Amino acid sequence: MEFALITGASRGIGTELAREMAAVGVPSILVARAEEELKRLSDEIESDFGLKCKWLSCDLTLDEERRNLFRFCEEHALDVAYLINNAGFGTYGEFVDIPVSRNLSLIELNISALTHLCYLFLPSMLAKGKGRIMNVASVAAFMPGPNAAVYFASKAYVLNFSEALHQELKGKGITVTTLCPGPTESEFMKVSGMENSSMVHGKKLDDARKVAKKGVSAMRKGQRVYIYGIINKILAYSAKWTPRSIGLSITAMLQKPVKK
Numbered sequence: 001m002e003f004a005l006i007t008g009a010s011r012g013i014g015t016e017l018a019r020e021m022a023a024v025g026v027p028s029i030l031v032a033r034a035e036e037e038l039k040r041l042s043d044e045i046e047s048d049f050g051l052k053c054k055w056l057s058c059d060l061t062l063d064e065e066r067r068n069l070f071r072f073c074e075e076h077a078l079d080v081a082y083l084i085n086n087a088g089f090g091t092y093g094e095f096v097d098i099p100v101s102r103n104l105s106l107i108e109l110n111i112s113a114l115t116h117l118c119y120l121f122l123p124s125m126l127a128k129g130k131g132r133i134m135n136v137a138s139v140a141a142f143m144p145g146p147n148a149a150v151y152f153a154s155k156a157y158v159l160n161f162s163e164a165l166h167q168e169l170k171g172k173g174i175t176v177t178t179l180c181p182g183p184t185e186s187e188f189m190k191v192s193g194m195e196n197s198s199m200v201h202g203k204k205l206d207d208a209r210k211v212a213k214k215g216v217s218a219m220r221k222g223q224r225v226y227i228y229g230i231i232n233k234i235l236a237y238s239a240k241w242t243p244r245s246i247g248l249s250i251t252a253m254l255q256k257p258v259k260k
């Protein structure tokens with residue numbers, strides 16, 4: 001039976017991605033640190049869709065836990081036909097004011113874990129000549145982000161790495177879709193300390209379920225990049241054509257903390 005391995009499945013967009021995969025008949029291997037949430041989601045998917053998921057609590061910032069996840073899939077002979085690298089978080093504030101350990105941990109999760117899991121799971125997809133990968137970036141991938149410098153840069157890596165990989169894999173039956181959401185309703189803003197950023201404060205955020213639905217559809221079609229929502233598409237494309245100095249000033253303004 002084919003499975004979707006979904007990182008960051010314990011809440012937010014990841015939980016919705018797992019529900020969406022179940023809706024198209026694919027059970028998931030649910031991965032995050034919060035064991036109880038993974039177990040609860042697995043039970044919910046079993047009762048709603050009659051699909052048996054697997055789950056594993058992992059801290060994906062740790063190299064050994066990523067290898068352990070791969071071993072777990074091998075030992076249970078799980079056919080990972082879909083790899084969805086969704087786990088991620090942000091940091092907010094001026095770079096020098098953020099403890100460097102937090103930013104290094106962000107790089108370890110948003111960049112290293114995603115890269116490592118692609119490396120571990122690609123060989124079996126290549127052997128079968130079949131596979132779908134989704135890497136979750138952000139509309140932030142298209143521009144540098146003062147006040148969230150490391151987060152924006154990490155998502156630029158995800159976009160560039162994933163597009164290059166998609167091209168390398170052409171003709172081999174495997175596609176890599178980069179999903180780029182804009183500000184979306186989840187725990188992300190709280191965890192990342194971004195609730196006070198002008199970009200999101202008091203604004204209506206996108207619905208995680210709708211983002212996941214569009215993302216899964218784009219991945220199943222093998223689309224290279226999918227940007228969710230018209231405003232985010234405009235933001236991303238205008239970032240390409242606006243001179244860098246002007247783009248930087250606009251992002252700096254959008255990312256400023258609101259005055260209290």
Ligand SMILES: NC(=O)c1ccc[n+]([C@@H]2O[C@H](COP(=O)([O-])OP(=O)(O)OC[C@H]3O[C@@H](n4cnc5c(N)ncnc54)[C@H](OP(=O)(O)O)[C@@H]3O)[C@@H](O)[C@H]2O)c1
Pocket residue numbers: 007008009010011012013014031032033034035058059060061086087088089090109136137138139180181182183184185186187188189191
């Ligand atoms: N929400 C937005 O506005 C937004 C916009 C653009 C892009 N994104 C991207 O969308 C993705 C999902 O974000 P979200 O909005 O769903 O945020 P979220 O609600 O905070 O969920 C993040 C997920 O990542 C998991 N995670 C965090 N640290 C982990 C670790 N060390 N090891 C394993 N799993 C870990 C969390 O689970 P545990 O805490 O249980 O480990 C959780 O399941 C992220 O890559 C984010 O950058 C979000």
